[in-house]
Amino acid sequence: MALINDHFLKLPNNYLFADVAKRVNVFKAQHPKSDVISLGIGDVTQPLCPAVIEALHRAADEMASAATFRGYGPEQGYDFLRDAILRGDFLSRGIHLERDEIFVNDGAKSDTGNFQELIRWDNSIAVTDPIYPVYIDSNVMIGRAGTKSDDGRWSNVIYLPCTAENGFVPELPQQRVDVIYLCYPNNPTGTALSRDELRRWVNYALKNDALIFFDAAYEAYIQHDDVPHSIYEIKGARRCAVEFHSYSKTAGFTGVRCGYTVVPKEVTACTLTGERIALNHLWNRRQCTKFNGTSYLSQRAAEAIYTPEGREQVKQTIDYYMQNARHIRETLRSIGMKVYGGEDGPYLWVRTPAGMTSWRFFEQMLYNAHVVCTPGVGFGPSGEGYVRLTAFCSRERTEEALERITNYY
Numbered sequence: 182m183a184l185i186n187d188h189f190l191k192l193p194n195n196y197l198f199a200d201v202a203k204r205v206n207v208f209k210a211q212h213p214k215s216d217v218i219s220l221g222i223g224d225v226t227q228p229l230c231p232a233v234i235e236a237l238h239r240a241a242d243e244m245a246s247a248a249t250f251r252g253y254g255p256e257q258g259y260d261f262l263r264d265a266i267l268r269g270d271f272l273s274r275g276i277h278l279e280r281d282e283i284f285v286n287d288g289a290k291s292d293t294g295n296f297q298e299l300i301r302w303d304n305s306i307a308v309t310d311p312i313y314p315v316y317i318d319s320n321v322m323i324g325r326a327g328t329k330s331d332d333g334r335w336s337n338v339i340y341l342p343c344t345a346e347n348g349f350v351p352e353l354p355q356q357r358v359d360v361i362y363l364c365y366p367n368n369p370t371g372t373a374l375s376r377d378e379l380r381r382w383v384n385y386a387l388k389n390d391a392l393i394f395f396d397a398a399y400e401a402y403i404q405h406d407d408v409p410h411s412i413y414e415i416k417g418a419r420r421c422a423v424e425f426h427s428y429s430k431t432a433g434f435t436g437v438r439c440g441y442t443v444v445p446k447e448v449t450a451c452t453l454t455g456e457r458i459a460l461n462h463l464w465n466r467r468q469c470t471k472f473n474g475t476s477y478l479s480q481r482a483a484e485a486i487y488t489p490e491g492r493e494q495v496k497q498t499i500d501y502y503m504q505n506a507r508h509i510r511e512t513l514r515s516i517g518m519k520v521y522g523g524e525d526g527p528y529l530w531v532r533t534p535a536g537m538t539s540w541r542f543f544e545q546m547l548y549n550a551h552v553v554c555t556p557g558v559g560f561g562p563s564g565e566g567y568v569r570l571t572a573f574c575s576r577e578r579t580e581e582a583l584e585r586i587t588n589y590y
Contacts, residue, residue, distance in 0.1 A: 188324045197314050197559035198222055201543075208547055218582040220509075220570040221553040223368070223528070225433045227501060227575075229482070230494035233432060236485035240478045251477040256468045258285025258441065262480045266441055269487040270426070276413045282445050282461060284468060285475050285483075287438040289398045289427035294319035295471075296394060296423060296442070297360070299463050300450055304359040307339040309351045311369055311560030311567075313396065316362045333562045342563045343370060345532070349521060350378055357389045363412075364396035366403060369560045369569040370530040371506075371522020373408045379415055386421040392450065393418075398427040398440075401499055403525045419445040423460065430527060430573070432486050432495050439479040502527050505579045506572035512583045516590050529570040530557070534590070542568055550585040 195203065201221055209217060229237075243249035257263070263283040271278050286292045294315050302324045308316055317338060320326045327337030334340060339358055341351035349372040354361075363382060365374045374382075386393050393412065400410040412418045427440035434440075444464050449457040485491045506523035513520045519532035531554070533542040539556035546552045546568075557567030574582065 219553040221555040232485040232491035240481035254474040265487040289425040289440045292442045307358040310340040311564035366399040366526030371526040371528035373525035383415045393422040401431040420447045527572040550589040
């Protein structure tokens with residue numbers, strides 16, 4: 182008889198965004214004539230930029246000829262994209278990496294969820310709270326998170342509250358931890374860490390022999406000079422940090438699927454006997470066994486982002502979304518709501534009125550304004566009393582949603 186991995190049974194019945202979609206679908210079924218605007222799920226709405234479309238067409242034409250057809254590609258990614266990443270995202274910022282420290286993937290979600298396979302199940306983890314649910318859920322699946330209490334906390338997870346009172350900047354752990362998850366610019370709060378604040382985390386990791394899993398999926402949205410685009414801008418980070426990147430929100434690749442993970446050769450973890458093992462080698466071995474590589478078409482499309490034309494076109498799209506973010510922030514503040522984020526990231530973190538719970542406010546927005554938001558409590562205990570809005574809707578629909586919220590509020 183096959184026995185189930187009972188750690189999966191500890192997971193919530195639905196992934197947060199699946200639960201949101203389910204409730205929205207119920208509402209639509211009950212109100213078929215309603216026009217629902219979603220500012221909830223972080224999916225993009227603007228089309229792929231011309232440089233990317235042209236690259237996709239060229240790559241598709243190559244696949245139609247035996248002379249240029251591509252079959253299985255390297256699990257780590259094609260050299261043309263890895264070299265473009267090195268030049269465009271790192272050398273341009275004075276960061277020196279090697280090609281074989283870059284691993285192309287099908288989006289950051291996969292690697293942020295899978296990378297924890299490389300460390301033992303009994304490692305301690307610390308997470309900012311609120312947090313992107315994949316970080317904790319993937320640790321639940323392997324048995325590292327423990328059990329969930331009535332207040333939504335996992336027994337073996339160290340929570341680092343990010344609240345309005347501390348400016349959404351987490352305090353360093355009071356005890357030593359093995360692995361720290363950081364996402365900045367942050368999903369869901371939309372806030373960012375300054376260079377000095379990030380340096381504190383790198384110094385903590387070096388002092389305590391801890392690993393940092395740094396999710397930089399939204400770095401392209403950074404507007405302020407004192408906010409690092411990569412943790413490797415901080416001295417010593419190559420010895421303690423793994424960094425995850427995505428083109429999903431940077432260039433609208435939510436349907437194309439491509440991103441990459443940086444695993445410096447200096448990053449290590451220990452065996453029980455104290456031997457240091459390079460995570461770069463282990464991750465390469467894992468990928469060669471369990472991943473067949475990102476599609477050739479997707480990688481050619483990603484390469485086009487780094488051309489002069491691609492860079493300018495992607496910047497225009499990011500500016501479009503950030504204008505939405507500014508409009509949301511200013512409009513909601515003008516009607517007395519407390520709004521955070523949206524300055525260096527595409528998310529707005531909004532306090533619910535009069536102590537209302539996150540899910541209650543979600544329902545009020547859906548049923549009274551026909552606008553979808555994401556309940557903050559779904560991102561962790563410290564998210565209760567907040568909702569997340571995204572700037573990824575079209576300008577017209579964003580303005581209409583804000584008008585509805587203003588009228589209702």
